[in-house]
Amino acid sequence: MRRWFRRKKEEEPQGESASPPPEEAEAVAESEPQLSGPEEIPEEILSPEPPEAVPGDSTPDQVPEPAEAAPAAEAEPRKGLFRRFRERLSRSREAIAGGLDRVFAGRREVDAALLEDLEELLITADLGVETTLHLVQALQDRLKRRELADVERLKAALAEEMLSLLKGPAAPEITARPRVVLMVGVNGVGKTTTIAKLAYQERLQGRTPLLIAGDTFRAAAAEQLEIWGERVNAPVIKQKTGADPAAVVFDGLAAALARDVDTVFIDTAGRLHTKVNLMEELKKIYRTAAKKLPGSPHEVLLVLDATTGQNALSQARLFHEAVGITGIILTKMDGTAKGGVALAVAHETGLPLRYIGLGEGLEDLRPFDAEAFVAAILGGDDMGGGPG
Template sequence: MSFFKKLRESIASKTEAVTNKFRDGLAKTRDAFVGRVEELFTRRKKIDEEFFEELEEILIGADVGVNTVMELIDDLRTEVKKRKIEQPSELRPILSEKLVNMLRGSGEDAGLKENPNGITVILFVGVNGVGKTTTIGKLAWRFKQQGKKVLLAAGDTFRAGAIEQLEVWGNRVGVDVIKQEAGSDPAAVMFDAVQAAKKHNVDVLICDTAGRLQNKANLMEELAKIHRVIQREIPGAPHETLLALDATTGQNALQQAKLFGEKSGVTGLVLTKLDGTAKGGIVIAIRNELSLPVKFIGLGEKMDDLQPFDADQFVHALFAGLAAAEEEEK
């Protein structure tokens, strides 16, 4: 077997594995949300006001968000008139297309921003219990798989056990953790971490911070101080400030994203625990209503279940059932 054939097969195998992760991770959302859409499209024989009202109800129930749903329904109404569509089944590919476009946004902000001339600094923020530390560990593993040298900074000096939890992940992944005593100044930890990263020629420095409520002024000021310390030592850093959100909290995740985005310089989102919720539509609401890109999604507990967000993969996995129904009708 030639080298290029092996390479093609390897790429195809990895692509299929990612596709399967999206499909399996979104199973609950697909069963609850898309299953109801499919049932509606099959049961209804014409597109009328009742059809749109029922579709609206299903989308809102899947936490797609009221504003996003209204926009989506308006777009579908326009397409129905423009294309003179009469059968609900003809709306299936149009609905998929509209969702992909919403999730893509401008497309310019896809992927992590990395520093081409030195250390890439990624700062994580978010409330407690959303899976922030676990996500940091999984992201560190991803970078290590790419052959990069990674360092972690234990900036959550507030929560009992937070430093130890990050150390457990550091040991599991095989990366060092820069820490101080519990109760220390988080900005001082960041200073130490940046110095260590420079000394050891680290490629990526990933920084944990205390889980904070966005309405706590002192914690938000602490975050601003962390930003200043990092920027002073590495101009242009942090290159990403990622907000971790628990997808199972639905609309509450959207509210957190709005408030954090306004106050803490968030550049992207990580949605955790998508495999554990039927309300995966929240991804669509967050992406459409905020100018913040979803960078990663958590699709399970395994190390490689943190996946870069891909709008096409997401919608394809979500609408696998509808695609199958379309094929049967042909």
């Protein structure tokens, strides 16, 4: 799978050049609406059982109340931010750092047997087989070069290898105005909430966001976005349930131009329509945006729910194939032990991790910081500050 992703990435570099999908695809889908596209999409990929929440039918009243005073994020010193970040990732840290402590207990020398135990641990910590083998191979090479004199060196080497996996290209510098961000992902992963969090960040930085309710499939979806819009003081462009999402996007972009906003976030449905395939719908939204505002959407962000573990990888592949993903947001990293999936996602997709979601509140979204992340999942409980 990794090779597939990398090839795809080379063919379709970031942004505008993520080529709008072929017209034929639409024609096929329209003449045979029952087909689910070029390849059968397994139901469990498109509708995963959300293990830690039942968000599929979120009604507007499920928009969580603001838990904390809004401006706190800015005022909070970076050290406090990192502490909170570490706390939210504590279950993943327990799985990875805690697991390492157990594997290393009473062992000083690094040998093949120890690396085998490490391999098992990483696989169970949701790094996935391919990513684990990649990391362990790198460590075996270091062992052969006699660079791993003791377990402390091994741990440091593991941190370095993880970092080099996670360090993707920097976020693209987008100067277009408005900057249009298309948010995609299966149902319940956190698309709508993440849009609210991003819009909130735009506001904090003095920019004007506008939200487009492109999920016309689920009855309460537009209202949910509207509630968030009110909370972050961003206009929401919507139509009635069942409207063509591409038409909403068209109107929304017209409104964005008329109002001269800085940023547009397009919310989309995560669930399969009964007649029109979700991927075909997204392609149409993409084409419509590109037609209305050439060069847009400037970013296509895929939202993945960390609690679904390895299933996130299959989702990434499907969406990337359909609309060319430019970045990934991993949500629900708080309270899950599956945070190791971030490494698998970064390694196997070759796509940049842009943000991670650490809770339901507006402030609970952080730009992905590879150093901070590795420090958080590998660091012991005695670690004071870490990077930041």
